[in-house]
Amino acid sequence: SRVSINNMATALRAFFRYARTKGWCASSIAEAIKGPPIYTQEGLPSGPSWDDVRRLLTSMETNRPCDIRDRAMVMLFVIYGFRATEVAKLRLEDIDWEHDQIIMSRLKGRGSQVYPLLPTVGHAIVRYLREVRPQSSRREVFLTLAAPLRPISRAGLYSLTSRAMLKIGIHPPHRGATLVAPRLCSSPCFRRFLS
Numbered sequence: 001s002r003v004s005i006n007n008m009a010t011a012l013r014a015f016f017r018y019a020r021t022k023g024w025c026a027s028s029i030a031e032a033i034k035g036p037p038i039y040t041q042e043g044l045p046s047g048p049s050w051d052d053v054r055r056l057l058t059s060m061e062t063n064r065p066c067d068i069r070d071r072a073m074v075m076l077f078v079i080y081g082f083r084a085t086e087v088a089k090l091r092l093e094d095i096d097w098e099h100d101q102i103i104m105s106r107l108k109g110r111g112s113q114v115y116p117l118l119p120t121v122g123h124a125i126v127r128y129l130r131e132v133r134p135q136s137s138r139r140e141v142f143l144t145l146a147a148p149l150r151p152i153s154r155a156g157l158y159s160l161t162s163r164a165m166l167k168i169g170i171h172p173p174h175r176g177a178t179l180v181a182p183r184l185c186s187s188p189c190f191r192r193f194l195s
Contacts, residue, residue: 002036007035010035048173066160070160072124073142074161090104090141101117
């Protein structure tokens with residue numbers, strides 16, 4: 001990939017700069033080594049198309065408890081671009097119903113970020129909390145539906161999302177990739193979905 005080649009070019013430039021200080025080579029060698037251009041969004045993982053995302057969400061519009069829970073989780077991926085770890089760690093107190101906000105504690109000590117709780121997402125989460133979520137002292141929003149009750153893990157999120165996608169003929173992204181296709185945020189369909 002261009003990123004790998006660029007990393008190698010950077011390492012070679014560093015070596016030849018060092019070699020120049022030792023008098024082993026001409027000073028122009030390091031400056032002559034150029035890597036390929038790297039574009040800012042080149043490394044972003046690709047996700048499914050907007051039509052596939054809509055099909056996935058539509059397939060979860062059932063009364064089955066697992067679909068009600070999974071739809072609420074998938075909406076957090078799709079609408080907000082949250083990572084699986086962030087959805088898995090989302091706690092009941094992170095949802096401010098009074099101010100219609102989600103407070104997401106960011107990983108790696110980056111504090112928290114506040115997001116508007118959109119009505120569509122709020123309704124999906126409320127339905128899950130009222131109709132499906134087992135009674136538990138656990139503070140994580142999303143729990144397994146069968147005993148032993150425990151928070152959904154990041155791997156569990158990937159697994160259930162992949163199964164739901166495969167069930168309707170969508171090839172799931174690899175682990176670590178996002179359900180949000182980069183072009184979604186500017187899509188007119190996406191904007192209509194949010195309203």
